Amino acid sequence: MTDETKRLYKLMIMYMLDRVDFPLSNNQISSFMLEKQYTGYFTLQEIIHSLEEDDFVRSVLYHNSTQYRLTDKGTETIKLFSGKVPAAIREDIDNYLKENKYELKCEVETVSEYYKTDNGDYTAKLRVIEGTHTLIDLSLSVPSEEEARVICSKWKQNNQTVYEFIMKTLM
Numbered sequence: 001m002t003d004e005t006k007r008l009y010k011l012m013i014m015y016m017l018d019r020v021d022f023p024l025s026n027n028q029i030s031s032f033m034l035e036k037q038y039t040g041y042f043t044l045q046e047i048i049h050s051l052e053e054d055d056f057v058r059s060v061l062y063h064n065s066t067q068y069r070l071t072d073k074g075t076e077t078i079k080l081f082s083g084k085v086p087a088a089i090r091e092d093i094d095n096y097l098k099e100n101k102y103e104l105k106c107e108v109e110t111v112s113e114y115y116k117t118d119n120g121d122y123t124a125k126l127r128v129i130e131g132t133h134t135l136i137d138l139s140l141s142v143p144s145e146e147e148a149r150v151i152c153s154k155w156k157q158n159n160q161t162v163y164e165f166i167m168k169t170l171m
Contacts, residue, residue, distance in 0.1 A: 001043065006047060006050075008084070008085065009033075009039055009043070009044070009047045010047055010050065011078065011081055011082070012033070012085055012093065013029060013033075013047065013048065013051060013057070013068075014056060014057070014070060014077060014078040015078055015082055015090065015093055016029060016032065016097070017057065017068060017069065017070045017074070018075065018078045019093065019094065020101070020104070022104075022109060023060065023067035023068055023069045024067065024104065025066065025067045026045075026048065026067075028104055029044070029048065030044055032093070032096050036096075048068070051068075051074070052068075055071050055073050056070065056071060056077060057069065057071060057074055058070075058071050109129045110127075110128055110156050110159050111125075111126070111127045112124065112125070112127075112151070112152035112155040112156065113125050113152065114151070114152050116145070121141050121143055122141070122142050122143070122144065122145050122147070123139050123140065123141055123142075123148070124139070124140045124142060124148045124155075125137075125139050126138045126139070126151070126152070126155045126159070128159050135163065138162075
């Protein structure tokens with residue numbers, strides 16, 4: 001792979017991150033790049049790692065998901081060089097983000113994790129974040145790891161219903 005190709009892949013990823021106001025997960029970036037057959041998985045991971053090493057993107061690890069945001073340096077760079085991404089590729093990225101924005105945003109902003117407490121129980125920690133605001137932050141104590149795992153897995157599908165129920169009940 002040429003240096004020119006590597007630069008294009010880097011710019012494509014930075015362009016994607018610049019077009020949304022929330023972080024994208026490694027899986028979300030990979031899905032786009034692999035579905036469109038722009039590159040292979042291992043090359044993509046190498047490119048993402050390089051972007052992070054060069055301080056163009058910053059990663060945050062949420063339970064089982066690495067998410068990426070542009071750094072200030074990455075934002076400045078893509079503003080200068082977004083024109084180097086061919087118009088057809090920019091259009092592919094824009095269409096993908098437009099068609100999947102709600103799902104992408106919900107996936108990133110719905111966070112669930114669990115951990116074992118000092119007394120041997122488990123706590124499932126569930127959150128919904130909108131922009132920089134936390135809409136709900138819920139911790140549930142359960143007796144087993146299996147229950148905590150089930151609660152966390154169902155949170156992504158049912159968070160809106162739970163939030164609406166709590167708000168309706170309390171208001």
